[in-house]
Structure formats: structure tokens, C-alpha cells
Amino acid sequence: MNKVVRLAVMGALLAAAVPALSATPVTLTVASFPDLDRDIKVAIPLYKKIHPEVEIKLVSRERVDHVNAVTTQLASGTGLPDLVGLEIGFVGRFVASGGLEDLSKAPYNVGQYQSQVTGYSWAQAKGPNGDQYAIPVDIGPGTMFYRKDLMDKAGVSEADLNKSWESYLAAGKKVKAATGAYLVASPVDIKDIYIRSNLKNGEGIYFDKSGKVIVAGNPRFENAFKLAKEAQDAGIAGNIKQWTNDWAAGFQHDQIATQPIGAWLNGHLAHWLAPDEGGKWRATNLPQGAYASWGGSFYAIPAKSTHKTEAYEFLKFLTLNREQQLATFKEMDAFPSLKSAQDDPIMSEPLPYLGGQKAREMWREAAKHIPEIPINKNDGVAEDIINDQLDQVVHQNKDIKAALADAQADIERRARR
Template identity: 30%
Template sequence: MQTPRRTPVAIAALAACSVLVLSACGGSGDTATPAAGGPVDLKVNLFGTFGYQELGLFEEYEKAHPGVTISYESTQDEDKYWPALQTRMASGAGVADVQGIEVSRIADVVANQPDQWTDLRDTPAADAIGRYIDWKEPAATTPDGAVLGLGTDIGPMGMCYRSDLLQQAGLPTDPTQLAAQMSTWDAYLALGETFKAKAPAGTAWADAAGGIYDAMTSQLAVKNYDKDGKLIFDSNPDLRSRFDTAAKAAQAGLTAKLEQFADPGWDQGFSSGSYATIACPSWMIGYIKGKAGDGGSGKWNITSLPGGAGGNWGGSYLAIPESSQHKTEAAELISWLTAPEQQARLFEKVGNFPSTKDGIAKVSGTTDPYFNNAPIGKIFSDSANAAPVQILGAQDGVIKNEVSQALLSVETAGVTMDAAWATAVNNVKNQAG
């Protein structure tokens, strides 16, 4: 492993651009391509819902490539997936041919683990590197030019809400009218107070204080690190003010006091109606469909995020560990999975918003009948266009987890916001330096 170094990565706002004509690894096609070196079992380990299994893409790829078998494993919680992967990599056993890397981890990979991952410039995936929006691949590129992952998606933000619950509380359900009444985060929380006064029994305004914080900070240009790679989490006033806003929402009883992705009650809330709104990156619309089921169709809708700006939460990469014995075949697979055609199909099926230029152009007019025919292509394209430049740091994942736990302590244990913030700062310093 190289000497650790912090390398900030500029994340540029998605800009309007012409559609590229891309030829590398496009659609599914009809021609079967046998595995060059004989039968190959490719192991793919991911987290959450990338959509490949759900859309049948692994099976489709196997049919088009006789001799290639894909063994797939997924861990729902990325916070469990990543430490387990680090343990496997350290032991040299159990690492797959393709591993997913969440965007909050990519700076750590680039800075501290470049020798453990395959430089895709030296593989059949090389032709795919240039097809992304301007900031996606640089985030996975080392200072000496090695490209360590192909982008899957990005996470432009919206606000998902239960139309039926808002209607019962006498609030507007039309997306445009609702957006006008919560154009700022203060207005969003004020509307939450109105909802609380008339809300159906057992229903909170928002799911979690941590989710509110993540959404607000997704709109900041500078978060945990400055442009020189210095950790400024404890001294950035924009972070502390947003932490206090989220904590006040919890103290006011506006949240359901649930931990996102970890609390079974959070999953159940999508169908049970334990919360009326949730800040949702594009990939979460597929998650909502899965958890709310058919009974949620027509109850959910989407509008723009408060705050007057777009945001980005999420977006991952597919990477090949250096230990893989099937780098060529793995590179061909990830190039196909992340091609514009597959990205567009994934957005329409599970909500993962494309990170390729051509993929974005393909989904701009997409609507979703599950969400009252919401123009999800436009909503999330607009959010991506309005997203600010951000800087990723090596310990962003650690910081996100500590803040989430601190806010949860305010919600569930009555810890004061000052004490919760102090705990988060102390834990971040102990882990991130």
C-alpha cells in the first residue's frame, strides 16, 4: 500500500452537453460472444440495489457470452459491506472479480488503495472511460492517471412524499404547489409543523434527522474537506448550522426517529405511512417501490428538493480488485453493465440515474406511473444540473456515519444538540485524523 495521502476530488455540477455517439459496449445485442479463455465464473459482490439482478442483466449477459457464469452476492447495508471487503482484501481471500465502491469511499480508494485495484486503462474497459459526465471518472482517477472504477450512476435529489397523508392533513399534493410552499429548508420544517398539527395518527413529517442533514449538505460546495484536502468538518459553519437544523427538527417531533437502512421500522414506513416525506436521491425511488409494494402505487409522488439548489447523494463505481484472476472478462462485463443503454434501462426500472452523457439524454423525458406519472427524468436532470461543485475526502463515509449516529442520539435518547455534535466531532477526529 502506498503512503496515505488525502487527495480532494472536485465534483462539478452536471452541465448541459451534446450527446456523444458512443460505440463501446452498447446495447444487449443479439450476437453471442464466447468467453475467450474458456468457461469463466465471474464473482460480483455489490451492496444495496444496483438493479442488475432485478433487471435480469446478469442473465442477459450470460446468454450473450456462452461460457461466462456470474455469481452474484449483495449486502444490503453498505456500512457492513465496506468493512467486510477491507477485511477480505487484507486477508487475500474472498474478494470478488467485480466489487462495488460507493462514492463516499472512492476518494479513500484513490488516495490509499490504488495498488489494490486494477487500472482500467489496461483492460477492455479502457474505451468506456470517456463516456461520462465531466466529473464522474476524475473522482476515480489517481494523480498519475490510473482509473480505478467505472461509474454506475449519480444521485440527484428530489423530495418524495405521500400524497394521501398530505391530503389528510390539508396540505397541497400537487408537486408544483408543494414545492412553492417549501422552497427553503426553514419553510419545509414550518410546513412540517402544520402537518404535525393535523397529521394522521402515527405519522411524522420526515423519516430521520440524518436524512434531512444529508439532503441539506448535498447542496453545499464545501463540506468535510477544503480544496487542499484538509479536514474541516469541525470548523465548517455550514455543516454545524445544518446539523442544528436537523437536530431541531428531531426535537420538535417532526421526525419518525428511524435510522435509515438499518431500522426495520424505516423500511416498513414506506408502506405503513409512518412518515410523509423523505429526501430521495433518484436511486431511492426503486427502493421505495420495493418496500411499499403495489399498495404504494399512486400514493407516492416527487417534487424538487428545498433549498433552491440541486444536490447529489450517492453514485457508485464498479471496480476490479488487483487480485482478480479474470481481469479481461471482468472488464468486459463492467463496461457493458455501465454502458448508456443499460444505464437508461436501469433508471426506468429502479431509478438509478445515468452517469454517462448519452444515458442522461436517453432518460430526460421519463415519467413514472408509480409516482403519479411524475416527470422523474426532468426532476432529476434539473437537480443534477443545479448541483454545486463538491469536494470528496477520504473519510467522507466515516463522517456521514458519525453524524447520523449523533442525530439519532438526539432523536431517540434526548441528547442535546451541542453534546451530540461534540461526540460526532470527537469520533471523527479519532477515526479520520
């Protein structure tokens, strides 16, 4: 079945199940950013078959510009889109702004759909009182991508990579000696995934439920800093920042042997970061049986949207419609948040870029174990401060406990503003 016919059949099935809202033409403005904007592009022709009276206007800006524009619009109450795409790192800020519609209350009552969505991602869009301000559209189960050819050359097995964090670093030393490649692009990569691993339900990354900073004296942060510094001192961590040209070059030129991150990296590697390296990469679970969330996207309705009813219907289509979730998954490899989409046979298909590995089954299982971590409006601030202190530890030999004590004080000070 070709793509045109498939879309037509899908649209007909959906149209039979969903009545039109109104015969009155409506134009919905959706604000998004790359690559999430591709989700909207996939959805538009399918949604038009159900609601021909609704036009979708997509306004896409680069991530930083998108965040700045939405921040200004919510603050001023002018120029607002009807629906806004959010990256996990900014959900807390926008929830705290008070500018988003509370979807847990009538007429939405989205709690009725909670059981249909991956639990930890649903929790990431809650406010401090348990109110729901956004619905997840895709998730990022944490995983470790690794170059199998480099591991083979160094005599390193997959078990060596994920048996323990200590074994992981020891494997990195072998890889560096045999191939010259870094185990990780940056010590930040180790810290990032470690501090997100194996949290308890309700435990935040930087803050507890009451908003108290939980950094200083926390073994989770101390161990993360210790492992990151050990990697730096051993010369197995580079100084390559994510989302830079150097990061892409590292994947393309055999400089990065592993990358602990969200499962979504498979699509990025295959389509634009390192498309010529297909077949060399594999994925495995994180070290020491750790489970972590890394990334994810959401949709929310601004409280002053002028088309809330129509925006809500489109939001549900994007996040709760199995066919749309699968269509987006096939287009951009964004792991679906909807559980029914995760049960599709596509999850058992071999991935050519990963040498035919059926990695999606592993990621689906990982998503079941990731704890529900609440967000805080100051998570982004805390992350910047932690990264600054880590830099002082790994490059200036600052004492770890002192660095975390300084980070705690700085986060507390910034959070009071």
C-alpha cells in the same frame, strides 16, 4: 415486442458491434450485494450473446457481509473476485486500501470515456492523485418525495416545501397539526441532505482537497444542525432510522410525509417499502434550489484479479453500454450514470407510483447541477461521528458549536490512526 424477443434483438445488435475476446472459456466471479446484484442478473443473458465463452458467477452477500468479505480479500490477496460492486459510502475506503486496479493507466485508459458519464459520479471514484479506480453504474440525484394527499389535507403546496428550508419546516408544522404525520422520519434526514447541498466542485463533505477536516466553524454544518434541531423541537421529525422495519411501516401507515433522499427511492417505495401507497406520492426539488448527490453504485477490478482483461470488458458493458444501462433501469429503476441512457424517451414516461408525474426529467436536470465532490477514505468515520454529535444536540441540547468542535477533534483523531 415481448421480453424474450426484446432480449434476443438487443443481444444480436450488441454481438454485431463487439468481437469476442477469446474462444477459451473463462469464468468471471463478480461480488455484489442487494439490490445491485440485480444489475448482474440482467446483464448475464445479454453479455452471453456477445461473449458466449465467458461465464459469470455472481456472489451476492448482504451489504455489511459484502463489505467485510471484500475488505478481507483485498487485504489477504486471496479469494478475490474479478469484479466487485461498490456502494458510494465504501468507495473511499477501498480506493485507499490500494487493492483496486488503477483504471486510468494503460491498458485501460478509462479517461477516454469520462465525457460519456455523469460528471459528479465519475469524480467520486478518483483517488487523491486523480487516478480512477472505479466506474459508476448508477447515480442518486437528490430529491424530495412527498405525500400529496397529506399536503392537500394540510393546505400545503409544493412551493411551500421547496421555496426555502424555513418554509419547509413551517409546512411540516401544518402537516403535523392536520394529519399527525412527521415531516421527516428523523432529524438526520435534514442534516444529511443539507450538508451535501450546493457544494463547490472539488469541495468534499467532511474534508477539503488536502484532507483537512472542515466541520467546526463551517456554516454548512451549523445550519444543518440548527434545522435538524428545530425540526426535532417542533415535533415534526420522528426518531425512525432508515432501512429499519419502522421506516417501512412509516411509509405504509401515513407517518412520514416527506423524504429527502436519492431518486432511487421511487423504485424502493413502489416495489417493496410501500407498494400499496402508489399514486399518493410525488417528487420535487430540494429546498432553496439545492442540488445534492445521495447514493450511487460503482464497479472496480481488484488489483490481483486473475482475469483482468475479461473483467474490464464486462465492467465496460455494465457501465458504458447504453442498452445494458437501460435494461437495468427498466428492471430496477436504478438511474443510469451513462449520459446517452439518460436521453432515452423512457425519461419522459409518466411514473404511475408518483401519480403520473414525469419526475425523471427533473432528476436528469438535477444531475447536471450536482457538483463534483471528492471522496475521502474516512468519510464513513466522519459521518458516524457527526451523527453521534447531532444526536447529542437534538436529544440532550448540546451546544451546536461545541458539538461540531468535538466532532472535528474526534474526526481528526480517528483519521490519524
